[in-house]
Amino acid sequence: MKRREFLRLVGGGAATWPLAARAQQSAVPVVGVVSGQSPGIDGRNAASFRKGLRETGYVDGENVKVEYHWLEGQYDRLPALMTDLVRRQVAVIVATGNVASLAAKTATTTVPIVFAAGEDPVKLGLVASLARPGGNATGINFFVGELGAKRLRLLHDLVPKAVRVAVLVNRNNASSVEATLRAVQEAAPTMGLQTRIFNATTTGEIDAAFASFAHERPDILFVAPDAFFVSRFAQFSALAARDRIPATYSLRDFVAAGGLMSYGTDFADAFHHVGVYTGRILKGAKPADLPVMQSTKFEFVINLQTARALGIEVPPGLLSIADEVIE
Numbered sequence: 001m002k003r004r005e006f007l008r009l010v011g012g013g014a015a016t017w018p019l020a021a022r023a024q025q026s027a028v029p030v031v032g033v034v035s036g037q038s039p040g041i042d043g044r045n046a047a048s049f050r051k052g053l054r055e056t057g058y059v060d061g062e063n064v065k066v067e068y069h070w071l072e073g074q075y076d077r078l079p080a081l082m083t084d085l086v087r088r089q090v091a092v093i094v095a096t097g098n099v100a101s102l103a104a105k106t107a108t109t110t111v112p113i114v115f116a117a118g119e120d121p122v123k124l125g126l127v128a129s130l131a132r133p134g135g136n137a138t139g140i141n142f143f144v145g146e147l148g149a150k151r152l153r154l155l156h157d158l159v160p161k162a163v164r165v166a167v168l169v170n171r172n173n174a175s176s177v178e179a180t181l182r183a184v185q186e187a188a189p190t191m192g193l194q195t196r197i198f199n200a201t202t203t204g205e206i207d208a209a210f211a212s213f214a215h216e217r218p219d220i221l222f223v224a225p226d227a228f229f230v231s232r233f234a235q236f237s238a239l240a241a242r243d244r245i246p247a248t249y250s251l252r253d254f255v256a257a258g259g260l261m262s263y264g265t266d267f268a269d270a271f272h273h274v275g276v277y278t279g280r281i282l283k284g285a286k287p288a289d290l291p292v293m294q295s296t297k298f299e300f301v302i303n304l305q306t307a308r309a310l311g312i313e314v315p316p317g318l319l320s321i322a323d324e325v326i327e
Contacts, residue, residue, distance in 0.1 A: 029091035029282055034069045034081060034104065036097040036227025045271040049094070052275020058282055064091075073228020075099050075172055082107035092278050095139075096271075097227050098175040101126055105137055112281045113137035114274055118144030118225060119179045121292055130292040138287040140273050142265035142295040144225040144250060145179025149187035151263040152222055154300065155248040156191045158261060158312055159220050162246075166218035168198045168209055170226040180224040203232060210239040218245065225250035225264070233257050246310055255301045255326060260310065266297035299323040 033049070046068065050060055058064040067090075071077055078100060085093055086108045093113045095104040101115035105126055113136055121127045121141055128134035130141075156162060167184055169177045181197065188195045196216060200206045206229075213221075223229055223236060230251055237258040240247045249255065250264040273293050281287060303326045307314050319325060 028063060028065055030065045030067060030088070031092045031094060031278060031282075032067050032069065032085040032090045033094040034071070034078070034085075034096070034100045036071045036073060036075065036100050037230050039068070039070045045267050048268040048271040049275040049278075052272045052277075053279045055276055056279025056283060058279050064282065071100070071227065072231045073170075073226070078103040079107075086111055092281050094274060094278055096274075098124060099173055099227070101137075101139070102175070109136055111136065112287050113139070114277045114281065114287070115139035116270055116274055117141055118176055119146060124175060127292055130294075132288065133290065133292060134288050136287050138277060138290040138292055140270050140277075140293040140295060142267070142270045143298075144264065145176065145183055147250070147264055147298070148180050148183030148222075148224075151248050151250070152184055152187050152193070153191065154263055154318070155220055155222065155246065155261060156193065157318055158302075158307070158314065159246050162219035163192065163194060164216075164218045165193045165195050165220050165222055166198055166209075166213060166216065166245075167195055167222045167224065168200060168206075168229075169224040170201055170228055171199050172201050172228070173224075173226050176224060176226055184222060201228070203235060206232060206235060207239070210243055213243055213245060221245050221247035223247055223249050223254070230254075233259070241306070241309070244310055246312060252299060252301045252324070255303045255306075258306055259303060260306045260312075261300070261302045263300045264298065265295045266299050269297040270295050301326065 060066045069081055082103050093104045093111055095101040095113060096116040098118050101117045104113045115126060115137055116139055117124060117126060122129060126137050165188060169180060171177060185195055198209045200209045233254045234257050237254055241258055246260050249259050249262040252262050255262045277290055300322050301324045302314060302322045305327060
Protein backbone atom coordinates (compact mmCIF):
# COMPACT_ATOMS: atom_id res chain seq x y z
CA MET A 1 0.00 0.00 0.00
CA LYS A 2 1.33 3.43 -0.96
CA ARG A 3 1.93 5.98 1.78
CA ARG A 4 -0.70 8.38 0.38
CA GLU A 5 -3.37 5.66 0.30
CA PHE A 6 -2.47 4.61 3.85
CA LEU A 7 -2.83 8.16 5.15
CA ARG A 8 -6.15 8.58 3.36
CA LEU A 9 -7.44 5.33 4.89
CA VAL A 10 -6.31 6.28 8.40
CA GLY A 11 -7.65 9.81 8.04
CA GLY A 12 -11.02 8.53 6.82
CA GLY A 13 -11.24 6.11 9.74
CA ALA A 14 -10.34 8.81 12.23
CA ALA A 15 -13.08 11.01 10.85
CA THR A 16 -15.57 8.17 11.08
CA TRP A 17 -15.01 7.21 14.72
CA PRO A 18 -16.27 10.47 16.29
CA LEU A 19 -19.35 10.33 14.04
CA ALA A 20 -20.05 6.79 15.18
CA ALA A 21 -19.60 7.82 18.80
CA ARG A 22 -21.98 10.73 18.36
CA ALA A 23 -24.53 8.49 16.68
CA GLN A 24 -24.30 6.06 19.59
CA GLN A 25 -24.78 8.88 22.08
CA SER A 26 -27.81 10.26 20.20
CA ALA A 27 -29.38 6.79 20.26
CA VAL A 28 -29.77 7.02 24.05
CA PRO A 29 -33.47 7.81 24.66
CA VAL A 30 -34.36 10.94 26.61
CA VAL A 31 -37.18 10.97 29.17
CA GLY A 32 -38.49 14.38 30.18
CA VAL A 33 -39.94 14.40 33.71
CA VAL A 34 -42.10 17.46 34.39
CA SER A 35 -43.20 17.99 37.98
CA GLY A 36 -45.19 20.81 39.49
CA GLN A 37 -43.35 20.29 42.75
CA SER A 38 -39.86 21.19 43.99
CA PRO A 39 -36.68 19.06 43.89
CA GLY A 40 -36.84 18.75 47.66
CA ILE A 41 -40.26 17.07 47.50
CA ASP A 42 -40.48 15.12 44.25
CA GLY A 43 -36.72 14.65 44.29
CA ARG A 44 -37.21 11.90 46.84
CA ASN A 45 -39.84 10.27 44.68
CA ALA A 46 -37.42 10.38 41.75
CA ALA A 47 -35.48 7.58 43.41
CA SER A 48 -38.60 5.40 43.27
CA PHE A 49 -39.09 6.37 39.63
CA ARG A 50 -35.53 5.32 38.80
CA LYS A 51 -36.09 2.05 40.66
CA GLY A 52 -39.04 1.31 38.39
CA LEU A 53 -36.90 2.12 35.35
CA ARG A 54 -34.14 -0.23 36.55
CA GLU A 55 -36.63 -3.07 36.92
CA THR A 56 -37.33 -2.78 33.20
CA GLY A 57 -33.63 -2.65 32.30
CA TYR A 58 -32.98 1.11 32.10
CA VAL A 59 -30.39 2.96 34.16
CA ASP A 60 -30.25 6.75 34.09
CA GLY A 61 -26.92 7.89 32.67
CA GLU A 62 -26.22 4.55 30.99
CA ASN A 63 -28.88 3.52 28.48
CA VAL A 64 -31.39 6.31 29.16
CA LYS A 65 -31.14 10.01 29.99
CA VAL A 66 -33.70 11.43 32.42
CA GLU A 67 -34.22 15.20 32.42
CA TYR A 68 -36.00 16.62 35.47
CA HIS A 69 -37.94 19.88 35.22
CA TRP A 70 -39.20 21.19 38.59
CA LEU A 71 -41.88 23.88 38.25
CA GLU A 72 -42.35 24.63 41.98
CA GLY A 73 -45.93 25.64 41.25
CA GLN A 74 -45.00 28.02 38.40
CA TYR A 75 -47.56 26.65 35.97
CA ASP A 76 -47.01 29.47 33.46
CA ARG A 77 -43.74 27.77 32.46
CA LEU A 78 -45.56 24.69 31.15
CA PRO A 79 -46.46 25.68 27.56
CA ALA A 80 -42.90 26.62 26.58
CA LEU A 81 -41.44 23.61 28.39
CA MET A 82 -43.79 21.12 26.75
CA THR A 83 -43.22 22.72 23.34
CA ASP A 84 -39.47 22.27 23.78
CA LEU A 85 -39.78 18.60 24.82
CA VAL A 86 -41.99 17.85 21.82
CA ARG A 87 -39.70 19.74 19.45
CA ARG A 88 -36.72 17.69 20.66
CA GLN A 89 -38.76 14.50 20.23
CA VAL A 90 -38.00 13.05 23.65
CA ALA A 91 -38.82 9.35 23.93
CA VAL A 92 -41.34 9.77 26.78
CA ILE A 93 -42.84 12.70 28.69
CA VAL A 94 -43.53 11.94 32.35
CA ALA A 95 -45.98 14.48 33.79
CA THR A 96 -46.95 14.61 37.47
CA GLY A 97 -50.01 16.46 38.69
CA ASN A 98 -53.19 17.42 36.84
CA VAL A 99 -51.89 20.66 35.37
CA ALA A 100 -48.67 19.16 33.96
CA SER A 101 -50.54 16.09 32.67
CA LEU A 102 -53.10 18.21 30.83
CA ALA A 103 -50.36 20.44 29.41
CA ALA A 104 -48.53 17.38 28.06
CA LYS A 105 -51.73 16.03 26.49
CA THR A 106 -52.39 19.40 24.87
CA ALA A 107 -48.84 19.67 23.54
CA THR A 108 -48.65 16.36 21.64
CA THR A 109 -50.66 13.48 20.26
CA THR A 110 -47.59 11.50 19.22
CA VAL A 111 -44.96 11.57 21.99
CA PRO A 112 -45.79 8.90 24.60
CA ILE A 113 -46.96 10.35 27.93
CA VAL A 114 -46.93 8.68 31.34
CA PHE A 115 -48.92 10.77 33.81
CA ALA A 116 -49.49 10.78 37.55
CA ALA A 117 -52.87 12.50 37.84
CA GLY A 118 -54.71 13.46 40.99
CA GLU A 119 -58.19 12.46 39.86
CA ASP A 120 -60.13 10.45 37.29
CA PRO A 121 -58.06 10.64 34.05
CA VAL A 122 -61.16 9.93 31.96
CA LYS A 123 -62.97 12.93 33.42
CA LEU A 124 -59.86 15.04 32.90
CA GLY A 125 -59.76 14.02 29.24
CA LEU A 126 -56.37 12.33 29.43
CA VAL A 127 -57.60 8.90 28.27
CA ALA A 128 -60.66 7.36 26.64
CA SER A 129 -61.01 4.69 29.32
CA LEU A 130 -59.01 3.24 32.19
CA ALA A 131 -58.76 -0.23 30.69
CA ARG A 132 -57.91 0.92 27.16
CA PRO A 133 -56.49 4.47 27.20
CA GLY A 134 -56.61 4.57 23.41
CA GLY A 135 -54.17 7.40 22.73
CA ASN A 136 -50.60 8.44 23.48
CA ALA A 137 -51.06 8.68 27.27
CA THR A 138 -51.38 6.33 30.22
CA GLY A 139 -50.28 6.41 33.85
CA ILE A 140 -51.66 6.33 37.36
CA ASN A 141 -54.49 8.00 39.26
CA PHE A 142 -53.36 8.86 42.80
CA PHE A 143 -56.80 10.03 43.98
CA VAL A 144 -55.90 13.42 45.46
CA GLY A 145 -59.36 14.86 44.90
CA GLU A 146 -61.24 11.74 45.92
CA LEU A 147 -59.38 11.55 49.25
CA GLY A 148 -60.58 14.98 50.36
CA ALA A 149 -63.63 13.72 52.25
CA LYS A 150 -61.66 11.14 54.21
CA ARG A 151 -58.94 13.68 55.02
CA LEU A 152 -61.57 16.07 56.38
CA ARG A 153 -63.14 13.26 58.40
CA LEU A 154 -59.80 12.40 60.03
CA LEU A 155 -59.22 16.03 60.98
CA HIS A 156 -62.73 16.27 62.42
CA ASP A 157 -62.07 13.12 64.44
CA LEU A 158 -59.03 14.92 65.88
CA VAL A 159 -61.01 18.09 66.58
CA PRO A 160 -64.60 16.86 67.06
CA LYS A 161 -65.90 20.18 68.43
CA ALA A 162 -64.91 22.07 65.26
CA VAL A 163 -67.73 23.85 63.43
CA ARG A 164 -66.03 26.23 60.97
CA VAL A 165 -63.52 24.90 58.44
CA ALA A 166 -61.40 27.14 56.23
CA VAL A 167 -60.54 25.58 52.87
CA LEU A 168 -57.47 27.05 51.20
CA VAL A 169 -57.12 26.48 47.43
CA ASN A 170 -54.98 27.69 44.54
CA ARG A 171 -57.30 28.89 41.78
CA ASN A 172 -54.47 28.50 39.24
CA ASN A 173 -54.89 24.73 39.65
CA ALA A 174 -58.46 24.58 38.38
CA SER A 175 -58.99 20.82 38.10
CA SER A 176 -57.62 20.17 41.60
CA VAL A 177 -59.73 22.98 43.06
CA GLU A 178 -62.90 21.58 41.49
CA ALA A 179 -62.26 18.06 42.82
CA THR A 180 -61.27 19.32 46.27
CA LEU A 181 -64.26 21.62 46.72
CA ARG A 182 -66.66 18.98 45.46
CA ALA A 183 -65.39 16.43 47.98
CA VAL A 184 -65.13 18.82 50.93
CA GLN A 185 -68.41 20.64 50.39
CA GLU A 186 -70.32 17.38 50.05
CA ALA A 187 -68.72 15.87 53.16
CA ALA A 188 -68.70 18.92 55.48
CA PRO A 189 -72.47 19.09 56.20
CA THR A 190 -72.52 15.42 57.19
CA MET A 191 -70.10 16.34 59.99
CA GLY A 192 -71.88 19.52 60.98
CA LEU A 193 -69.13 21.68 59.45
CA GLN A 194 -69.52 25.07 57.78
CA THR A 195 -67.02 25.79 54.98
CA ARG A 196 -65.41 29.05 53.94
CA ILE A 197 -63.19 29.10 50.83
CA PHE A 198 -59.93 31.08 50.65
CA ASN A 199 -57.60 31.47 47.68
CA ALA A 200 -53.83 31.87 47.51
CA THR A 201 -51.60 31.83 44.43
CA THR A 202 -48.46 33.48 45.89
CA THR A 203 -46.51 33.37 49.14
CA GLY A 204 -47.90 36.80 50.01
CA GLU A 205 -51.46 35.58 49.50
CA ILE A 206 -50.78 32.61 51.80
CA ASP A 207 -49.72 35.10 54.48
CA ALA A 208 -52.82 37.21 53.75
CA ALA A 209 -55.11 34.19 54.04
CA PHE A 210 -53.74 33.35 57.48
CA ALA A 211 -54.03 37.00 58.50
CA SER A 212 -57.72 36.89 57.59
CA PHE A 213 -58.22 33.87 59.86
CA ALA A 214 -57.82 36.23 62.83
CA HIS A 215 -61.15 37.79 61.84
CA GLU A 216 -62.88 34.71 60.37
CA ARG A 217 -61.94 32.51 63.35
CA PRO A 218 -62.05 29.08 61.65
CA ASP A 219 -61.73 26.10 63.97
CA ILE A 220 -59.76 23.95 61.51
CA LEU A 221 -57.96 24.38 58.19
CA PHE A 222 -58.09 22.14 55.11
CA VAL A 223 -55.18 22.86 52.72
CA ALA A 224 -55.98 21.69 49.20
CA PRO A 225 -53.46 19.48 47.40
CA ASP A 226 -51.39 21.70 45.12
CA ALA A 227 -47.79 21.72 43.88
CA PHE A 228 -47.26 25.36 44.83
CA PHE A 229 -48.59 24.77 48.32
CA VAL A 230 -46.33 21.75 48.68
CA SER A 231 -43.32 23.89 47.77
CA ARG A 232 -44.29 26.18 50.70
CA PHE A 233 -44.80 23.43 53.31
CA ALA A 234 -42.49 25.11 55.83
CA GLN A 235 -44.42 28.39 55.53
CA PHE A 236 -47.73 26.62 56.10
CA SER A 237 -46.48 24.74 59.14
CA ALA A 238 -45.00 27.87 60.70
CA LEU A 239 -48.15 29.95 60.16
CA ALA A 240 -50.47 27.22 61.45
CA ALA A 241 -48.31 26.87 64.57
CA ARG A 242 -48.22 30.65 65.09
CA ASP A 243 -51.99 30.97 64.79
CA ARG A 244 -52.66 27.71 66.64
CA ILE A 245 -54.98 26.35 63.98
CA PRO A 246 -55.27 22.57 63.47
CA ALA A 247 -54.65 21.85 59.79
CA THR A 248 -54.70 18.87 57.45
CA TYR A 249 -52.45 18.40 54.42
CA SER A 250 -52.06 15.94 51.57
CA LEU A 251 -48.36 15.11 52.09
CA ARG A 252 -46.19 13.91 54.96
CA ASP A 253 -43.67 16.74 54.33
CA PHE A 254 -46.03 19.25 55.97
CA VAL A 255 -46.29 17.08 59.08
CA ALA A 256 -42.55 16.46 59.28
CA ALA A 257 -42.13 20.26 59.27
CA GLY A 258 -44.54 20.63 62.21
CA GLY A 259 -47.98 20.34 60.65
CA LEU A 260 -50.67 18.44 62.54
CA MET A 261 -51.69 15.66 60.16
CA SER A 262 -51.71 14.45 56.58
CA TYR A 263 -53.51 11.80 54.62
CA GLY A 264 -52.81 10.94 51.01
CA THR A 265 -51.28 8.66 48.43
CA ASP A 266 -47.96 6.97 49.08
CA PHE A 267 -46.18 8.85 46.29
CA ALA A 268 -43.05 6.72 46.41
CA ASP A 269 -45.18 3.73 45.43
CA ALA A 270 -46.97 5.71 42.70
CA PHE A 271 -43.71 6.97 41.19
CA HIS A 272 -42.32 3.44 41.17
CA HIS A 273 -45.22 2.33 38.97
CA VAL A 274 -44.68 5.35 36.70
CA GLY A 275 -41.05 4.29 36.29
CA VAL A 276 -42.08 0.76 35.32
CA TYR A 277 -44.54 2.04 32.70
CA THR A 278 -41.93 4.43 31.31
CA GLY A 279 -39.49 1.54 30.91
CA ARG A 280 -42.09 -0.63 29.22
CA ILE A 281 -42.81 2.14 26.71
CA LEU A 282 -39.09 2.56 26.03
CA LYS A 283 -39.06 -1.16 25.23
CA GLY A 284 -41.81 -0.68 22.65
CA ALA A 285 -45.13 -0.91 24.52
CA LYS A 286 -47.85 1.48 23.37
CA PRO A 287 -49.54 3.75 25.95
CA ALA A 288 -52.87 2.90 24.34
CA ASP A 289 -52.43 -0.72 25.42
CA LEU A 290 -51.31 -0.07 29.02
CA PRO A 291 -54.29 0.23 31.41
CA VAL A 292 -54.34 3.22 33.73
CA MET A 293 -53.23 2.15 37.20
CA GLN A 294 -54.97 3.08 40.45
CA SER A 295 -53.04 3.92 43.61
CA THR A 296 -53.61 1.35 46.33
CA LYS A 297 -51.20 2.56 49.04
CA PHE A 298 -52.05 5.55 51.23
CA GLU A 299 -50.47 7.01 54.37
CA PHE A 300 -51.91 8.73 57.42
CA VAL A 301 -49.37 10.70 59.47
CA ILE A 302 -49.88 12.53 62.78
CA ASN A 303 -47.47 14.88 64.54
CA LEU A 304 -48.06 14.10 68.22
CA GLN A 305 -45.88 16.98 69.43
CA THR A 306 -47.95 19.45 67.40
CA ALA A 307 -51.17 17.92 68.73
CA ARG A 308 -49.98 18.46 72.30
CA ALA A 309 -48.97 22.06 71.53
CA LEU A 310 -52.50 22.67 70.23
CA GLY A 311 -54.05 21.02 73.27
CA ILE A 312 -55.42 18.15 71.21
CA GLU A 313 -55.66 14.71 72.76
CA VAL A 314 -55.34 12.22 69.92
CA PRO A 315 -57.88 9.39 70.32
CA PRO A 316 -56.28 5.94 70.66
CA GLY A 317 -58.31 4.77 67.68
CA LEU A 318 -56.63 7.31 65.41
CA LEU A 319 -53.19 6.47 66.76
CA SER A 320 -53.82 2.82 66.02
CA ILE A 321 -54.59 3.43 62.35
CA ALA A 322 -51.84 6.01 61.72
CA ASP A 323 -49.08 4.78 59.42
CA GLU A 324 -46.63 7.08 61.18
CA VAL A 325 -46.69 9.03 64.44
CA ILE A 326 -44.09 11.78 64.72
CA GLU A 327 -43.25 12.30 68.40
